[in-house]
Amino acid sequence: MKPKVAIFSLTGCEGCSLAILELEDRLLDILDAVEVVNFREGMTERTWDIDIGFVDGAVSTPQDETEVRHIREHCTTLVAIGACACLGGLNTLKNHQPEEDYRRYVYGDRAEWFPTITARPISSVVKVDYELPGCPMIKEEFLRFVTHALAGRTFTLPDHAVCVECKKRGNLCLYEKGEICLGPMTRAGCDAICPTYGSKCEACRGILNEDVLKAAGINLREQYNVELDDVLADLQLFGAYQAKALP
Amino acid sequence: MLDRVISRDDLHALIDGLALQRRLIGPVVRKAPECRPPWRYFYQPVDRAEQLDLSFSYCVYSPKPFLFPPQETLFQFERVDGGFTARPQLADRPTALVGVHPCDLNAIQLLDHVFSAAPADRHYRARRDNTFIVGVDCARPCTDGVFCADLDSHEAHGGFDVMLYPLDGDAESAGTTPGRYGVVFGSRAGGEWVRYGRRGEVPTAADERTFDRYQRQKRTAFPHALKTPADELPQLLERSYDSLLWEATARRCYSCGSCNLVCPTCYCFDIKDQTTLGGDGGQRRRQWDGCQLRGFAQVAGGHNFRSRPAARLRHRIYRKAKWIRERTGLRGCVGCARCDRACTARINTVEIYNQLTEEV
Ligand code: SF4
Numbered sequence: 150m151k152p153k154v155a156i157f158s159l160t161g162c163e164g165c166s167l168a169i170l171e172l173e174d175r176l177l178d179i180l181d182a183v184e185v186v187n188f189r190e191g192m193t194e195r196t197w198d199i200d201i202g203f204v205d206g207a208v209s210t211p212q213d214e215t216e217v218r219h220i221r222e223h224c225t226t227l228v229a230i231g232a233c234a235c236l237g238g239l240n241t242l243k244n245h246q247p248e249e250d251y252r253r254y255v256y257g258d259r260a261e262w263f264p265t266i267t268a269r270p271i272s273s274v275v276k277v278d279y280e281l282p283g284c285p286m287i288k289e290e291f292l293r294f295v296t297h298a299l300a301g302r303t304f305t306l307p308d309h310a311v312c313v314e315c316k317k318r319g320n321l322c323l324y325e326k327g328e329i330c331l332g333p334m335t336r337a338g339c340d341a342i343c344p345t346y347g348s349k350c351e352a353c354r355g356i357l358n359e360d361v362l363k364a365a366g367i368n369l370r371e372q373y374n375v376e377l378d379d380v381l382a383d384l385q386l387f388g389a390y391q392a393k394a395l396p
Numbered sequence: 397m398l399d400r401v402i403s404r405d406d407l408h409a410l411i412d413g414l415a416l417q418r419r420l421i422g423p424v425v426r427k428a429p430e431c432r433p434p435w436r437y438f439y440q441p442v443d444r445a446e447q448l449d450l451s452f453s454y455c456v457y458s459p460k461p462f463l464f465p466p467q468e469t470l471f472q473f474e475r476v477d478g479g480f481t482a483r484p485q486l487a488d489r490p491t492a493l494v495g496v497h498p499c500d501l502n503a504i505q506l507l508d509h510v511f512s513a514a515p516a517d518r519h520y521r522a523r524r525d526n527t528f529i530v531g532v533d534c535a536r537p538c539t540d541g542v543f544c545a546d547l548d549s550h551e552a553h554g555g556f557d558v559m560l561y562p563l564d565g566d567a568e569s570a571g572t573t574p575g576r577y578g579v580v581f582g583s584r585a586g587g588e589w590v591r592y593g594r595r596g597e598v599p600t601a602a603d604e605r606t607f608d609r610y611q612r613q614k615r616t617a618f619p620h621a622l623k624t625p626a627d628e629l630p631q632l633l634e635r636s637y638d639s640l641l642w643e644a645t646a647r648r649c650y651s652c653g654s655c656n657l658v659c660p661t662c663y664c665f666d667i668k669d670q671t672t673l674g675g676d677g678g679q680r681r682r683q684w685d686g687c688q689l690r691g692f693a694q695v696a697g698g699h700n701f702r703s704r705p706a707a708r709l710r711h712r713i714y715r716k717a718k719w720i721r722e723r724t725g726l727r728g729c730v731g732c733a734r735c736d737r738a739c740t741a742r743i744n745t746v747e748i749y750n751q752l753t754e755e756v
Pocket residue numbers: 311312313315316320321322323324330331332333341344350654740
């Protein structure tokens with residue numbers, strides 16, 4: 150029996166579920182191996198008997214919260230895909246602004262019509278079995294997850310920093326240009342795409358662990374002459390770190 | 397003793413000849429936008445000798461990736477009626493590495509030793525056996541912070557087919573292009589390359605005197621950085637296992653592994669299978685690993701033999717200055733300071749050795 154797969158979107162650009170459609174040549178192989186039963190971007194027929202549910206987007210409205218609970222009830226395995234679902238993503242930028250301001254800014258004079266809550270990852274509302282982070286989600290990682298799931302193998306995310314992939318690609322480190330790249334703190338898996346194209350990592354795949362944040366706090370205070378608020382803003386961009394100061 | 401002297405133009409002609417038969421790799425300068433001054437050098441494939449800068453300072457990465465790549469497929473496998481078949485993948489494309497500094501030659505000697513010990517690593521050997529290496533000597537330290545002279549790895553001790561000594565480059569001023577090189581053969585292939593190429597001359601007594609002077613100047617050009625002589629580092633570390641320095645330093649460590657991954661002597665790897673979606677075939681791949689990475693010493697069941705950053709930092713330093721030396725008699729560290737330059741936490745190995753020296 151082919152596993153029944155569904156794809157859902159909460160608040161976000163739905164770019165991650167689109168990324169699945171962008172798998173193009175590999176998509177046919179996947180469709181051969183699974184049965185897609187619920188996918189707004191790609192079909193009209195829907196059922197609610199689901200083995201693996203993929204969710205992109207953050208929980209950012211009361212409807213999101215209701216919807217994700219409903220999805221959880223109907224999926225044996227729930228997988229958060231993309232920075233929004235895994236970390237809250239860009240949506241969390243509003244968490245650092247007064248609600249009145251961002252509501253006016255986003256919805257104009259219809260602001261009262263749209264209820265909104267603090268943006269958060271779906272794991273803060275329901276139990277999530279796997280996370281495939283990144284903005285957007287990494288297609289190869291999605292394929293690797295599906296391959297593992299079909300074979301019944303345990304899937305794990307890389308447990309090392311973006312620097313590993315950056316060094317393997319032979320890049321010149323951005324610190325040599327005086328930039329504060331978040332690579333040493335951020336979970337790898339993106340093949341260091343941002344540093345490879347000359348932009349510092351902004352931790353869209355999330356922070357590795359508490360230890361690296363502590364190390365960052367010490368290093369940036371003791372070894373570098375930088376505005377900590379700027380670094381904090383980068384850490385907050387995708388919701389990787391929400392606190393007001395580095396440990 | 398020199399085997400030949402050769403002019404810059406003749407050398408270029410020889411290298412261009414090499415490029416007809418081999419993929420040519422050597423130091424190339426990269427400027428903006430990737431680099432800000434000072435410009436950085438990288439080993440990369442080129443077509444002609446002219447594109448190389450043999451008076452380069454240092455290359456950001458060592459030539460190791462061309463012998464032991466960051467990731468490679470070892471073999472492909474496929475399910476066939478109940479069993480499976482496997483096809484090894486060996487990279488035997490003829491390659492010439494031109495412009496390798498003594499530190500990196502010493503590191504290549506260690507890689508050769510490790511990957512050739514029985515059972516030899518066929519994948520490494522295939523690349524190595526098809527690689528022709530032309531070393532070029534450093535008349536002065538390539539940059540601040542290196543400690544190659546402490547480890548006597550500012551001199552080539554082998555690992556090359558041909559070694560070049562820049563004879564009339566001015567040892568005092570960086571970046572001058574020498575017009576003449578002294579040549580030392582390191583292998584039969586190296587000697588044949590120069591002799592059959594009909595380039596270069598037999599050195600005269602005056603050339604030998606120039607070479608002597610070059611070596612004397614070189615000895616004074618390299619400062620020493622370590623307070624403990626390199627051959628006493630194993631004893632120093634032996635005494636320092638419980639030093640507080642490891643925790644104190646590692647509180648800054650990200651465990652990012654950059655120090656491992658840029659190191660010319662790090663040879664650890666991990667092996668993983670990549671299977672097709674249907675599970676009926678795939679590839680066995682290996683990629684660089686590093687002892688500073690958290691998962692490195694984690695075993696089945698989840699136990700981690702070195703779960704603390706301090707234990708991992710200590711382990712790396714012990715490998716570099718003690719265990720590899722004791723086990724192989726070769727240098728585990730060649731003093732290139734790439735680890736120190738790569739560390740965004742500014743953890744510095746020379747400081748570690750010198751602080752330990754102060755402690756005991
Ligand atoms: S550029 Fe960023 S990711 Fe790359 S090595 Fe430097 S700090 Fe790490």
